[in-house]
Amino acid sequence: MPQDRPTAAELLSAIADFLREEAIPALDRSEPRLGFQMRVAANSLGILEREARLGPAADARELERLKKLLGRDGTLEDLNRRLAQELRTGQRDERDPALMAHLDATIADKIAIANPKWR
Amino acid sequence: MTVQGPTEAENVASVLARAVARHLGGDVKIETLKRESGGASRQTWSFDAVADGKRHALILRRDPPLETTVDPERSTALDRATEFGVLRAAWRAGVRAPEPLFELAADDGLGEAYVMRRIGGTAIARKLLRDPPYAAARRKIIGQLGAILARIHATDTATLPPLGCRQAADQIASLRRALDLLSQPQPVFELALGWLDRRKPAPRPEPVLVHGDYRTGNYLADESGVTAILDWEGAHLGDPTEDLGWLCVKSWRFGAVDKPAGGFGSREELWQAYAAAGGAKVDPVRAHWWEVLGTARWGIICHNQAWRHLSGSIKSMELASIGRRAVETEVDLLQLLKGEG
Numbered sequence: 001m002p003q004d005r006p007t008a009a010e011l012l013s014a015i016a017d018f019l020r021e022e023a024i025p026a027l028d029r030s031e032p033r034l035g036f037q038m039r040v041a042a043n044s045l046g047i048l049e050r051e052a053r054l055g056p057a058a059d060a061r062e063l064e065r066l067k068k069l070l071g072r073d074g075t076l077e078d079l080n081r082r083l084a085q086e087l088r089t090g091q092r093d094e095r096d097p098a099l100m101a102h103l104d105a106t107i108a109d110k111i112a113i114a115n116p117k118w119r
Numbered sequence: 120m121t122v123q124g125p126t127e128a129e130n131v132a133s134v135l136a137r138a139v140a141r142h143l144g145g146d147v148k149i150e151t152l153k154r155e156s157g158g159a160s161r162q163t164w165s166f167d168a169v170a171d172g173k174r175h176a177l178i179l180r181r182d183p184p185l186e187t188t189v190d191p192e193r194s195t196a197l198d199r200a201t202e203f204g205v206l207r208a209a210w211r212a213g214v215r216a217p218e219p220l221f222e223l224a225a226d227d228g229l230g231e232a233y234v235m236r237r238i239g240g241t242a243i244a245r246k247l248l249r250d251p252p253y254a255a256a257r258r259k260i261i262g263q264l265g266a267i268l269a270r271i272h273a274t275d276t277a278t279l280p281p282l283g284c285r286q287a288a289d290q291i292a293s294l295r296r297a298l299d300l301l302s303q304p305q306p307v308f309e310l311a312l313g314w315l316d317r318r319k320p321a322p323r324p325e326p327v328l329v330h331g332d333y334r335t336g337n338y339l340a341d342e343s344g345v346t347a348i349l350d351w352e353g354a355h356l357g358d359p360t361e362d363l364g365w366l367c368v369k370s371w372r373f374g375a376v377d378k379p380a381g382g383f384g385s386r387e388e389l390w391q392a393y394a395a396a397g398g399a400k401v402d403p404v405r406a407h408w409w410e411v412l413g414t415a416r417w418g419i420i421c422h423n424q425a426w427r428h429l430s431g432s433i434k435s436m437e438l439a440s441i442g443r444r445a446v447e448t449e450v451d452l453l454q455l456l457k458g459e460g
């Protein structure tokens with residue numbers, strides 16, 4: 001049975017807004033060092049909010065691509081370990097367009113969660 | 120980070136009073152002592168020493184004794200005595216850096232430590248890149264950084280304390296070892312290290328002094344531009360192009376992505392200033408290789424930083440959150456490998 005609303009993303013978003021709008025301005029006045037730390041925390045909550053919203057679909061897409069690329073079944077962890085090993089040993093490299101398309105898509109999904117403003 | 124109790128600060132002040140007196144002679148009073156930065160293990164303190172009515176603005180760099188944590192990021196960092204020796208050699212070679220004054224003795228009880236002059240200016244990238252007082256400095260900084268770097272690389276290696284030599288192949292090997300210590304596989308970093316391995320430049324037959332962390336955030340600047348190069352603990356012998364590549368890593372542009380050289384100018388401006396000050400003519404292919412290496416290195420350092428928290432050696436939300444920045448360099452690496460960015 002699902003949890004009641006707010007969803008994880010909604011609750012994380014509410015906490016991050018509260019920190020930015022109320023806690024951080026107050027801390028900046030009284031304890032600037034903690035104000036800085038709280039900005040880091042609020043930023044991390046933003047990452048978690050996007051991860052809660054976008055993460056499951058991104059993981060599912062990555063898994064499907066990896067199965068196709070490597071021609072085998074397994075967990076995300078297994079398949080990424082296999083891919084990393086093939087890259088380390090030189091069995092695959094950047095001249096493989098299917099590999100590059102997979103990595104482009106994977107990293108696009110990761111940065112959309114970790115830092116969508118990065119360019 | 121812990122708030123310093125009066126005991127530690129009082130102890131540091133009384134040791135400094137004796138040590139500065141040995142160096143300057145006469146009676147010395149220590150004033151405005153405060154911890155600037157650093158974790159528990161590597162500390163920077165700022166203070167004034169008043170001797171014979173004259174005020175000296177000084178900095179103490181210090182590793183307290185009995186460091187118990189094993190810190191992967193520090194494994195290649197210089198101890199304070201070697202850092203002091205490097206700084207002294209660079210200062211004597213005319214590099215714009217804080218003047219190193221003296222080392223503390225072992226029986227002073229502060230651990231490995233030395234004192235240098237305090238230089239004015241800010242290291243905060245956001246201010247240097249955007250605040251109005253630095254508008255004129257922004258036009259000068261990249262030329263100054265190129266010229267200072269040429270002088271660092273020209274430091275007579277015979278004047279340096281013993282330093283490790285880290286050429287291209289050593290760097291790849293050490294980044295692969297670092298990846299093997301992480302709990303998750305990292306396909307993009309493996310891809311980049313394979314790319315780097317197949318293209319690695321030949322080792323420099325005569326390695327030079329490499330600063331090792333030459334980037335925006337690690338120098339001081341004021342309205343007139345760069346006032347001092349800081350953070351020498353990554354110094355080693357190697358390929359001078361390493362410093363030029365590292366300065367252009369996108370993470371050190373702090374948002375000014377269209378200005379590859381430290382957020383202040385083009386790569387070509389940097390290379391021209393470097394060559395005009397006596398540095399070797401820069402090979403763009405070699406510089407690109409070191410920029411890719413630097414980008415991979417910063418991404419792997421992000422993971423290492425998070426690992427310091429995850430392994431339980433230091434409890435820090437800030438370090439933990441750096442782990443989620445590694446993907447920024449994965450974006451950059453994929454761009455660089457395609458010849459973009």
